Each structure stands twice: as C-alpha cells, then as structure tokens.
Amino acid sequence: MTRPLPELTVGILGAGTVGSQVIRILESSSADFAQRSGAGLSIGAVLVRDPGAPRDVEIDPALLTTDPAAAIDGMDLVVELIGGIEPARTLVRRALRQGTSVVTGNKALLAAHGPELYEAAAASGADLYYEAAVAGAVPVVYGLRESLAGDRITKVMGIVNGTTNFILDAMDSQGLGYADALAEAQRLGYAEADPTADVEGLDAAAKCSILASLAFHTRVGIDDVEVEGITRVTAEDMAQARREGRVIKLLAIAERRTGDDGREGVSMRVHPAQIPADHPLASVDGAFNAIVVEGEAAGRLMFYGQGAGGAPTASAVLSDVVAAAHHRAYGGHAPRESVYAHLPVLDPGCARTRYHVRMRVEDSIGVLADVAGVFAGHGASIQAVSQHDDSEPGACSLIVTTHMAREADLRAVVRALGHCTSVREIVSAIRVEGD
Numbered sequence: 544m545t546r547p548l549p550e551l552t553v554g555i556l557g558a559g560t561v562g563s564q565v566i567r568i569l570e571s572s573s574a575d576f577a578q579r580s581g582a583g584l585s586i587g588a589v590l591v592r593d594p595g596a597p598r599d600v601e602i603d604p605a606l607l608t609t610d611p612a613a614a615i616d617g618m619d620l621v622v623e624l625i626g627g628i629e630p631a632r633t634l635v636r637r638a639l640r641q642g643t644s645v646v647t648g649n650k651a652l653l654a655a656h657g658p659e660l661y662e663a664a665a666a667s668g669a670d671l672y673y674e675a676a677v678a679g680a681v682p683v684v685y686g687l688r689e690s691l692a693g694d695r696i697t698k699v700m701g702i703v704n705g706t707t708n709f710i711l712d713a714m715d716s717q718g719l720g721y722a723d724a725l726a727e728a729q730r731l732g733y734a735e736a737d738p739t740a741d742v743e744g745l746d747a748a749a750k751c752s753i754l755a756s757l758a759f760h761t762r763v764g765i766d767d768v769e770v771e772g773i774t775r776v777t778a779e780d781m782a783q784a785r786r787e788g789r790v791i792k793l794l795a796i797a798e799r800r801t802g803d804d805g806r807e808g809v810s811m812r813v814h815p816a817q818i819p820a821d822h823p824l825a826s827v828d829g830a831f832n833a834i835v836v837e838g839e840a841a842g843r844l845m846f847y848g849q850g851a852g853g854a855p856t857a858s859a860v861l862s863d864v865v866a867a868a869h870h871r872a873y874g875g876h877a878p879r880e881s882v883y884a885h886l887p888v889l890d891p892g893c894a895r896t897r898y899h900v901r902m903r904v905e906d907s908i909g910v911l912a913d914v915a916g917v918f919a920g921h922g923a924s925i926q927a928v929s930q931h932d933d934s935e936p937g938a939c940s941l942i943v944t945t946h947m948a949r950e951a952d953l954r955a956v957v958r959a960l961g962h963c964t965s966v967r968e969i970v971s972a973i974r975v976e977g978d
C-alpha cells in the first residue's frame with residue numbers, strides 16, 4: 544500500500560507577471576510537482592495589493608488577500624515575488640523567523656540585505672532559495688552553488704540584464720540611437736516606464752554581487768560593484784565597434800584576483816564593453832542572458848537562456864519550490880551561505896582592462912607623438928592606432944586601442960588627454976574585453 548504524500552501549503556507574495564505564472568504552472572501540473580517534491584503542494588493564499596485588479600491568469604478569489612500575515616503565518620513555504628526592498632524585506636524576515644522556507648526572485652533585496660536573510664534562515668533552520676534572482680530561467684545560481692562547488696572559480700563574466708541587451712542589440716542591428724532603442728524596448732514591454740535600474744546598470748550590479756558571493760565564497764553587496772550603465776553609448780560607438788570586428792555589450796564581470804598590495808581579493812564591475820564579434824557572449828541577442836564561468840578545473844562554461852519574463856522566471860522559482868518542499872517534508876536543507884574565503888573587495892582602479900579611445904584632435908605635426916606620449920606616460924601600451932578624416936576643418940579623428948593596463952592608469956590617460964591642447968574632444972572611451 545502506498546502511503547499518502549505529506550501535504551504542504553504555499554503562500555505566494557505577489558501575483559504579477561512572474562507570480563501569476565508560478566500559480567498557473569503549479570496548479571496545472573500539481574500531480575507532477577507532488578511526484579518531484581514528494582509532497583502535495585497547494586496554494587494557501589496569494590498576497591496582492593488590489594484583489595480586484597485584472598490578471599493574466601485566473602486566480603481563485605478566495606485565495607487573494609491583502610493581509611501579509613494571512614499569506615505567511617502557518618504556511619509551509621513562502622514564495623516572494625513582490626520585488627524591491629520594502630515590504631519584501633520585512634515579509635521575508637517574518638517567514639524565515641518562523642522557520643518557514645522562502646523562495647525569492649528578488650535580486651535587489653539579496654544584494655542589499657542578503658546577509659541578514661541568510662542569518663535568519665540559518666537561525667531558524669529554514670531554506671532561502673533564489674534561483675530566479677539572477678538570469679531568470681538560466682540555472683546559474685544552482686550551477687555556482689552546487690554543480691561547481693568542487694571547483695575554484697576565478698572569473699564570472701556575463702550579460703545579466705535583458706533590457707539593456709535588447710537596447711544595445713537594437714542599436715547594433717538597426718542602427719538606432721540610444722533614445723529610439725529605449726523607446727522601442729518600452730513599446731515592446733522589455734523596458735519599464737522608469738528604466739533607471741536597468742539602463743544605469745543597477746539591476747546588473749545586484750546580480751553581479753550575488754554571482755560573486757556564490758562563485759568566490761565571500762560576502763559582497765551591490766555597493767561593492769563599480770557601475771556604469773549604457774546611457775552614453777551612441778549609434779556611432781556601435782558602428783565603430785562593428786567596423787573593428789567587435790560588438791558592444793553591457794557586461795557584469797566578477798574576478799578573483801591579486802590587488803595592488805599583493806593580496807587576493809574580489810573585483811566586480813558592470814559597464815559597457817566592446818567584445819570580439821566571435822566571442823561566445825557576442826551572439827547573445829535580444830533580451831537573452833548568458834554567463835561565462837571560468838573554473839580552474841572545469842575550464843570555461845557558458846550558461847545561456849531567457850533572463851526575464853513570466854514563464855521563464857517561474858521555471859526557476861518552481862525548481863526552488865520543489866527543493867524546499869522536499870526538505871520540508873523529509874528533512875535536509877539548502878546549502879547555507881558560504882563566506883569562508885572572506886576576500887576583500889579590491890579598489891576598482893586595480894582592475895585590468897583595455898580601453899578604446901576615440902577623439903577629435905588637431906591635424907598638425909607632432910600631435911600623434913603628443914597623444915602617444917600621454918599613454919606612455921601612464922604606463923599604458925598602445926595596441927592599435929587609426930586616423931580618419933573629420934568633418935571639422937583642421938581636425939582629424941584618432942582612435943587608440945590599448946593593451947591590458949590598470950583601470951586607474953587608463954582613466955588617468957583619458958583625464959590627461961582631456962587637458963592636452965592638441966585634443967579637441969574625447970568622443971568616447973569604452974573598455975575592450977574578451978580577447
């Protein structure tokens with residue numbers, strides 16, 4: 544005789560794009576979820592702001608509540624899909640303190656307040672799962688936290704924001720300027736009405752810090768990430784990169800490396816960069832995400848897929864629900880936060896990169912020598928120089944690409960060029976990665 548499965552009740556906080564898909568899939572495949580997790584899963588309550596609001600998915604009105612306690616207290620699992628810091632932080636803490644496992648997709652919350660939530664989970668024996676917080680359906684959190692736990696990760700580099708990738712791709716493939724590409728992304732629902740978190744790189748920075756914490760077994764947060772968004776990238780920058788066999792992508796880069804003082808630390812940065820057109824990340828187009836992970840034993844791995852959207856993100860949420868439900872029913876717990884490495888966060892200036900500097904200079908004798916002298920004076924070796932005619936009388940356009948150098952030295956080069964009498968204008972300075 545087969546024993547009946549234990550029955551678990553799930554509280555869902557938020558029924559927006561992702562929450563409604565979680566509810567749809569959970570209800571339509573309940574028999575499969577029971578088999579996979581070893582427990583019957585039923586939705587106990589759904590916390591919403593407005594029970595009367597129109598929804599993509601039909602939800603039993605009896606489940607809808609505006610009372611957080613009704614969706615948390617007494618539940619076996621809580622799924623947080625509200626997003627943002629408050630009230631999500633208070634609600635997640637409430638669940639964890641009661642020993643109730645939480646599944647969240649909230650990257651901003653984890654990047655700002657991860658440690659207190661991990662501690663609350665560990666103290667009460669609850670699980671805290673967050674596969675959906677980075678790159679939607681792409682299982683990179685599990686990959687780093689579990690599949691690669693046997694390796695020493697040295698670098699994580701990826702495209703972790705679909706909105707900006709869509710915008711840059713539209714600029715590249717359609718020749719659009721930034722403002723037009725953003726408007727197109729908003730029209731198609733990829734960018735929000737207020738696109739700040741995406742276009743200024745903050746969403747990518749939150750994800751970068753989560754990936755770095757997992758990859759390097761250390762505690763870092765969003766404030767430790769050096770961030771530059773895509774708002775200053777122009778159609779001409781895109782076209783110039785193409786002419787030189789590269790494309791521009793917004794990259795999140797986390798590295799374990801030696802700092803200026805010889806100690807090992809973590810360097811994290813988010814910025815647009817030219818990458819070679821044949822680099823694996825160059826062909827990641829539209830709103831897709833991809834993350835390249837370098838492990839000492841595994842070598843290079845690439846994770847690729849849909850980084851946003853209701854159903855893809857719900858897929859990640861539900862994988863965590865299956866794991867947390869199994870633990871609730873049969874014992875065991877999710878991997879705890881692993882911070883044993885205690886790596887310092889390195890000064891952003893000691894990151895090593897290459898610069899591609901486009902400037903308008905006087906077209907007269909000795910200018911090239913002046914400009915080359917500025918690079919040499921800051922220890923930055925030049926890899927390529929090209930000169931082109933310019934529409935301004937007496938001027939020409941000069942493009943200099945460097946070899947690898949310290950970020951601080953390259954920034955100093957750009958500052959010094961700005962004071963150079965033969966340089967009329969620094970048109971753009973963009974990093975080059977992935978060679």
Ligand code: HSE
Pocket residue numbers: 650703704705706707741746850851852
């Ligand atoms: N706004 C994010 C993106 C999706 O564009 O990738 C959720 O993190």
